[in-house]
Structures are given as C-alpha cells and as structure tokens.
Amino acid sequence: MARHKEFDEAEVLRKAMVLFWRNGYEKTSMQDLVDYMNIHPRSIYDTFGDKQTLFLRALQLFEEIIEKRMEQQIKPINSVKLATRRLFEMVVFSDEEKPPGCLIVNTAVELTLHDQEVADRISKSFGKTESFIYELLLQGQISKEISDQLDIEKSAHLFIIHLLG
Incomplete structure (x- = not known):
C-alpha cells in the first residue's frame, strides 16, 4: 500500500x-533541495523524478505565474x-519575497547552450512574451x-530584446 504524502506538492x-531561481540549476544540489523543501529525498524522486524533471516543473510553474500576472495586471490596462511601462516595471523592480532577476532569463544564460530541451522551452517562453507585446x-x-x-x-521584437536585457 502506498504511503500518503505528508507535504503539499504545490508548496x-x-x-x-x-x-533554482536564487541559485541556478547547476549550483542547486539535491541536498540543497531536500533541505530547502524540507522533504525526504525519496519523496522528491517519487513525486518529481530526477533533478532535471523537478527543474522543468519549477520552470513551468514560474512561466505560469508570469503569464497569470501579465493577464491580470497588464492586459486589462x-x-x-501604460501597459508596456507596467510590463517593464514588473520585470525590472523586485521585492523582498522573490530573488532578483528572472528565472527564465537566468536559465537561458545558464543552460540553453548545453540542454536542447531547456533551450526549446526558453525559446517558446520568449516567443509567448513577444506575442503578448x-x-x-x-x-x-x-x-x-x-x-x-x-x-x-519589428517593434515587438525590439521590446522583447530590451525586456530581456
């Protein structure tokens, strides 16, 4: 009989x-994840698979959060x-609750040359943002x-270049 999960998977x-956002993929060890997530290593593997699969799920969550913020905070303007200004402010200004920078941009810099699956995901994400603009x-x-x-x-492409910069 399978054990009941003693943690909130979304949390x-x-x-x-x-x-991953704070440290990057390479500098985040499985032990770091165990300690920070406060769950047993076996639970990580059973729930999320390996480190890369967990990272891809975390990246997907980040993309969903950003898309939701854009739909709720930018699109209705x-x-x-003003909407493009707010989009830039959303990206540029951070608060104490989140690490600086953007997980998608950080990932593009860190992994896209070495991991085609990640490169494809990042390219798709950038494309969605460009389409939004x-x-x-x-x-x-x-x-x-x-x-x-x-x-x-051309202007949307120029905007995305500046936004990512």
Whole structure:
C-alpha cells in the first residue's frame, strides 16, 4: 500500500522554484533541495523524478505565474503605453519575497547552450512574451494610441530584446 504524502506538492514545488531561481540549476544540489523543501529525498524522486524533471516543473510553474500576472495586471490596462511601462516595471523592480532577476532569463544564460530541451522551452517562453507585446501594440494601433505606421512586428521584437536585457 502506498504511503500518503505528508507535504503539499504545490508548496514544495514553489520552494524548488525559488531555490533554482536564487541559485541556478547547476549550483542547486539535491541536498540543497531536500533541505530547502524540507522533504525526504525519496519523496522528491517519487513525486518529481530526477533533478532535471523537478527543474522543468519549477520552470513551468514560474512561466505560469508570469503569464497569470501579465493577464491580470497588464492586459486589462486600457493604455498600451501604460501597459508596456507596467510590463517593464514588473520585470525590472523586485521585492523582498522573490530573488532578483528572472528565472527564465537566468536559465537561458545558464543552460540553453548545453540542454536542447531547456533551450526549446526558453525559446517558446520568449516567443509567448513577444506575442503578448505584439498584441498590446496591435491594440494600441486599433485604439489609435500609437501610429498605424509603426511596424508592430519589428517593434515587438525590439521590446522583447530590451525586456530581456
């Protein structure tokens, strides 16, 4: 008979996300995860698989959190100029509750040259953000807030480059 989990899977996954975000993938050992998540090593392996699988789940959680924040905090803003400003503020300004930087960007720097699966995930994530910016700019053209002469495809690409920088 299987044992009942004595931890909240969502909570320990969030802890793993924060630890990977703070330390990076390579500098986070399984022992670091055990200590920070406060669960038995066997529970990590049984629930999440190996370190890379846990990392990919943590990265997915981060992406979901960011997408939700963009949908709730950026998309409802009626002004495209204010919305893009808030998007940059969301990325640039941090608080005490989260590590500095962006887990996706940090991962791009650390792992994309060595791990094709991660590179594909990061590329897809960057593409989603660029599409989000494109949609903001398109709404700005529709509302006449920005010129219809602006090439919004190139502009969205330029925005994502600056956002990631």
